[in-house]
Amino acid sequence: MAAVAVIGPGAIGGTLAAWLMQSGHQVTLCVRTPLDRLEIDTPRGPLSATPVILTDPAVATAVDWVLATTKTYDVAAAANWLGGLVGPATRVAVIQNGVEHLERFAPYLAADKLLPVIIDLPAERLAPGRIHQRRDGTMLVPEGAAGADFAALFAGTPIVTSTTDEFTTAAWRKLCLNCAGAVSALVLQPGGVARRDDVAELMRGLVAECVAVGRAEGAQLSLDLPDAIVEGYRTAPADSVNSMHADRLAGRPMEIDARNGVIVRRGARHGIPTPLNQLMVTLLEAAQG
Numbered sequence: 292m293a294a295v296a297v298i299g300p301g302a303i304g305g306t307l308a309a310w311l312m313q314s315g316h317q318v319t320l321c322v323r324t325p326l327d328r329l330e331i332d333t334p335r336g337p338l339s340a341t342p343v344i345l346t347d348p349a350v351a352t353a354v355d356w357v358l359a360t361t362k363t364y365d366v367a368a369a370a371n372w373l374g375g376l377v378g379p380a381t382r383v384a385v386i387q388n389g390v391e392h393l394e395r396f397a398p399y400l401a402a403d404k405l406l407p408v409i410i411d412l413p414a415e416r417l418a419p420g421r422i423h424q425r426r427d428g429t430m431l432v433p434e435g436a437a438g439a440d441f442a443a444l445f446a447g448t449p450i451v452t453s454t455t456d457e458f459t460t461a462a463w464r465k466l467c468l469n470c471a472g473a474v475s476a477l478v479l480q481p482g483g484v485a486r487r488d489d490v491a492e493l494m495r496g497l498v499a500e501c502v503a504v505g506r507a508e509g510a511q512l513s514l515d516l517p518d519a520i521v522e523g524y525r526t527a528p529a530d531s532v533n534s535m536h537a538d539r540l541a542g543r544p545m546e547i548d549a550r551n552g553v554i555v556r557r558g559a560r561h562g563i564p565t566p567l568n569q570l571m572v573t574l575l576e577a578a579q580g
């Protein structure tokens with residue numbers, strides 16, 4: 292069994308930590324806000340776990356795997372844990388949304404210590420250590436030794452984890468899903484807002500910009516992805532709350548740059564206009580204050 296440290300046991304990190312403990316791994320939580328245990332309401336029933344909990348990076352010791360599961364805007368502070376946690380054999384899995392997993396951690400670790408992870412697992416943090424996992428999740432990692440080892444780590448859990456030789460495409464496809472979710476965060480309406488034809492058209496435009504930029508970045512994205520993604524929003528449960536919307540409702544910062552700003556930034560590199568994603572960045576930053 293492996294020794295795993297989770298930096299940022301919120302909705303994603305707390306859920307992953309609890310399932311890893313349930314499957315026998317030794318888990319340490321590296322927390323900012325103290326908590327005593329994990330209580331996860333999962334699709335398979337309640338799951339409790341009592342991992343080792345650290346609040347001081349100075350006492351952290353080397354582990355086999357670090358799971359970095361803070362929001363993208365908290366990476367700089369989270370990196371303070373790495374000095375104690377990362378030893379010669381440690382790998383760091385960056386489990387966040389967006390397409391810049393490696394770039395965000397490049398100032399702190401060599402690329403060969405890092406594994407980018409795409410996760411599709413809707414979960415919401417209700418309180419420190421109290422999480423609602425809305426459905427079973429999946430994770431995707433690049434093929435290779437580290438990816439295979441990471442997938443094996445989760446083999447005993449219901450979180451289906453697999454490797455892919457098309458990670459860039461997978462990451463940009465997930466970003467196409469996430470960029471459209473900005474609408475819910477802006478208008479403070481759950482996913483069912485996509486059932487309005489005018490909103491659906493706006494969301495298709497956001498995704499189309501992401502597809503154009505992703506294709507310029509080397510992702511193999513279909514031109515019918517906007518229709519497919521928005522249809523997914525329109526047929527999903529109308530009360531679905533994505534994590535950016537949850538952040539706004541909770542008064543937390545939003546991952547505006549990681550989920551929409553990156554499309555604008557990368558689009559500019561290729562001379563691709565992205566006015567709709569720029570509009571979402573502008574309005575969400577204004578709403579955030």
Ligand SMILES: NC(=O)C1=CN([C@@H]2O[C@H](COP(=O)(O)OP(=O)(O)OC[C@H]3O[C@@H](n4cnc5c(N)ncnc54)[C@H](OP(=O)(O)O)[C@@H]3O)[C@@H](O)[C@H]2O)C=CC1
Nearest residue numbers: 299301302303322323324361365368369387388413414534
């Ligand atoms: N939630 C979801 O449904 C999904 C989220 N994602 C992505 O996963 C990533 C994580 O999201 P999510 O789990 O929802 O985020 P949460 O806000 O629920 O959890 C982030 C956690 O990181 C902690 N944290 C922040 N800074 C530090 C620090 N310096 N040291 C230790 N802990 C720290 C926070 O602590 P504190 O308690 O003090 O705030 C919080 O517990 C994001 O990139 C998100 O976009 C991807 C798919 C689905």
Ligand SMILES: CC(C)(CO)C(=O)C(=O)O
Nearest residue numbers: 410411412413533534535
């Ligand atoms: C849409 C969802 C839940 C898919 O995992 C997501 O990525 C998020 O809310 O951040």
